[in-house]
Amino acid sequence: MIRFDNVTKRYQTGLDALAEVSFEIGTGEIVFVTGHSGAGKSTLLKLVSLAERPTRGQITVNERELARVRRSGIPQHRRGIGMVFQDHRLLTDRSVFDNVALPLLIAGTPRAEIGKRVRAALDKVGLLAREKASPVALSTGEQQRVGIARAIVAKPALIIADEPTGNLDPQLSLEIMNLFADFGAVGTTVLIATHDLFLLKRMRRRVLVLDRGRLVDDFHPEPAA
């Protein structure tokens, strides 16, 4: 699903955010990317969503070499990715329903279909009753769940999440992570950047560890005894 070949990203400041990183993620895998802040987690996700271009190396997402995606093709590329942000980035001037419907509207989904799919997505995150609410009226955990509903509503093959539980307490974090685990179970690839070691232990999924831009570990925790 995702392949990095010797990818280096050097910012204009001269800092190597990523240095010669190579890995491969299969379809339906749930993979965590971890490391200290500044280790290159966000840069890695940005390269996948084409918010940044690599300085060197090759990235393939869903059989597509990203270097061949031209600027005009970037929106199309991003529509195939569900994105979840730490600060959820909901649009506060419209309802929960309209927020979740946005990717479908962008993709040009028929109107009749939008209602069904938005409600299905809200149902999946347990917020069906709140579709008419304004995002600001929701708790932080609920807002993040709306953000997740927005990410999954267009049924993308890949979901990437940048510190999705950064603002949540451990109990809520676990709930959110279990949501992601469910998506993995139905064949969606999920890539999550986090520095929450407690969660990593609980989830028992493959972990990529970055340190100052280098991939220093790639392991799959054994099930706890």
Add this chain to the structure above:
Amino acid sequence: MSAQAQPVKRPVPEKPAPSARRSRVSLRERLAAWRDQHFYGFFSSLGRLAARPWASVLTVFVLGFALALPLLFWLVYDNARELSGGMREAREITAFLRPSLDAAEASALASELRKRVDVVDVVERTPAQGLAEFRQLSGFADALDALQDNPLPSVLVVTPRPGGNLDAPPLLGDLKADARVDLVQYDAAWRRKLSGILRLGERLIVVVASLLALATLLVIGNTVRMDIQARSAEISVMQTIGASNGFIRRPFLYEGFWYGLLGALVALLIVGAVESSLAEPIRALIDSYSQRFALHGVDVAVAAALVAASAAIGWFGAYAVTTRHLVAGRPR
């Protein structure tokens, strides 16, 4: 709406559809999606205006006044042109004879003139006729009654044969040289001045209208630009979830369109108000001269053209600033 969208909701057929049919359905779906996206832009832009009613109303009124000004100029010009239209055709030379000449001498001069090849017709106006006409038009009837004698001279209205030197026909010189003629009034000269003034007015309107169209463009562009800045977070969210530039731009384009459209409507209202407040005194003034002329307002075609042009300017202004923002904000 939902009734129209119904066909595309149909479940996927169990057997794979022939490719021709599938592409037709997908074209229809694409059209429906395109229409839905335009509805989205159309209504969300209205929502944006309504979300800041005062700011929107102010902007619309600024635009309204900016557009009303050239429209008023145009109205004045157009009416003046029409008013002068009748005079443009006038080719008569009016000769005021010396007061000392009596009616017989005036008739003699008239028949003398009629013999000339470059004269089509000569109309004699006796002092009595002139007085009656003056009494009717000027409203000084009472004052005239107080006069003992008729102070008006005999007048000959000479129609020259068309063609030749219109500015200074030989006839004109001959009349001026004639000792029996006191004063010659020939309209061609001042008609030339009038058409010069009208041409200047025309040019002035074009210049003022262009400047104010530019002002409209700038006002709308700046308003939309401020809205873009207020929504830059929203725009970046939309970009990260795969919105095309067209999708992001569309509500702003409609916003510019609405500003232009509403501004033009306000301009028409302003012009209408000015017109109706001036109509009565102008009509009274015109009636005192002649009944031929009627003040006319903005006709439907001009109003429609103004609205269309203004909406187009708004659309274009919004297009320019959104493009600039999207180009500046894209990832390197």
